[in-house]
Amino acid sequence: MKHRLTLTIGLAALVCSALAATASAGRGGNGQLFQFRGEVVSATSTSVQITVEGGNHAALRAMLGQSQNQTFTLGATSEVLVWSHGIPKVGSYTDLKTNDWVQVNVRAKDAKSLADVEANAAGIVGDHGAAPGKAGKPLFLYRGTYAGSPTAGKINVDVKGGNRLALRSLFGQSSSTQTFSYDSNTIFLLWQGKVPTVIGAADLKAGDRITVRIRAPRHSSLSDVENTAARHVGEHEPSSAADKA
Numbered sequence: 001m002k003h004r005l006t007l008t009i010g011l012a013a014l015v016c017s018a019l020a021a022t023a024s025a026g027r028g029g030n031g032q033l034f035q036f037r038g039e040v041v042s043a044t045s046t047s048v049q050i051t052v053e054g055g056n057h058a059a060l061r062a063m064l065g066q067s068q069n070q071t072f073t074l075g076a077t078s079e080v081l082v083w084s085h086g087i088p089k090v091g092s093y094t095d096l097k098t099n100d101w102v103q104v105n106v107r108a109k110d111a112k113s114l115a116d117v118e119a120n121a122a123g124i125v126g127d128h129g130a131a132p133g134k135a136g137k138p139l140f141l142y143r144g145t146y147a148g149s150p151t152a153g154k155i156n157v158d159v160k161g162g163n164r165l166a167l168r169s170l171f172g173q174s175s176s177t178q179t180f181s182y183d184s185n186t187i188f189l190l191w192q193g194k195v196p197t198v199i200g201a202a203d204l205k206a207g208d209r210i211t212v213r214i215r216a217p218r219h220s221s222l223s224d225v226e227n228t229a230a231r232h233v234g235e236h237e238p239s240s241a242a243d244k245a
Contacts, residue, residue: 031107034059034117036070040127043096047071048125050102052198054231057184062114063198068189070114072104075121082127091127101128137215140166140225146235147177148206154179155201155233157212169222178222180212183229190235204235211237 036059038050049071052063063070074093082091096102103126108117141163147156158177159170170178182188182201189196190203204210213232216225 031109031120032058032111034062034106034108034111036063036072036104036106038102040096040098040100040102041069042098043093044074045093046074048074048093048096048102048104048122050104052187054185054187059117060184060187060198062111062117063187064200066114066198068187068196068198070118072106072118072125073121074125078122078125080125080127083129088126095127096125097130099130101130102126103128138165138218139163140169140214140216140220142166142178142180142212142214144176144210144212146204146206146208146210150201150204153181153183153229155182155204155212156180157210165218169220169225173222178226180214180226180233181229182233186230186233188233188235189237191237194238196234196237199235201233204233208235209237210235 033056035056036050036052037055038053041049041051043049049069051069052059054060055063080091080093080095081088082095103124104122105124105126106117106120106122108120111117111120142157142159143161144157144159147158149156156177156179159166160176161167162170170176186201188199188201188203190199191197211232211234212230213234214225214228214230216228220228
């Protein structure tokens with residue numbers, strides 16, 4: 001059993017090393033890394049479209065002002081890694097199923113826009129199955145208006161409502177205005193009708209109707225929830241999107 005486990009770990013490491021070397025060789029090791037995370041909308045042999053739910057700082061900065069649904073190029077050097085029980089295997093675009101949770105890594109040199117990034121073939125697309133971990137922690141959903149006076153990593157919200165967990169966390173509070181945290185992985189969305197566009201925290205304006213989504217253990221205190229970085233902050237979000245995590 002011990003030898004089998006060692007062999008499995010060794011094979012996984014070998015796969016990752018080989019893919020990294022292949023991708024690096026194809027890109028020449030140049031360019032900034034843009035990591036986009038989200039759910040698959042569709043995939044072909046030449047592209048994958050995802051609903052972007054997060055990413056590294058470079059990716060989210062490139063997304064500012066853009067639609068949440070984006071299409072990334074798959075090229076000859078692109079690799080699809082399918083993860084199962086912590087072990088990756090080499091796959092293909094046919095493994096990228098609708099609603100699968102993926103991370104798309106793209107390296108782009110001197111990219112000035114999201115289009116510049118998307119013009120480069122993805123290095124690795126990691127497929128982690130149907131939204132892994134999404135239901136691992138319950139959703140605290142707060143609705144209200146943006147109260148302004150932002151500080152680094154914090155937004156103030158005059159809470160008007162929310163889901164059951166969110167409202168329960170507010171029991172005993174003397175003020176409806178609460179301060180929530182965000183970080184570089186938090187995605188800010190401006191909804192215009194049913195179309196979300198990525199914005200930044202600085203684009204929020206006092207009085208804007210917003211929603212704040214945070215995932216935290218079910219019995220977290222309000223303080224614990226507020227100190228957990230929000231997953232989404234939505235501005236003028238339609239009621240039809242109310243259940244989106």
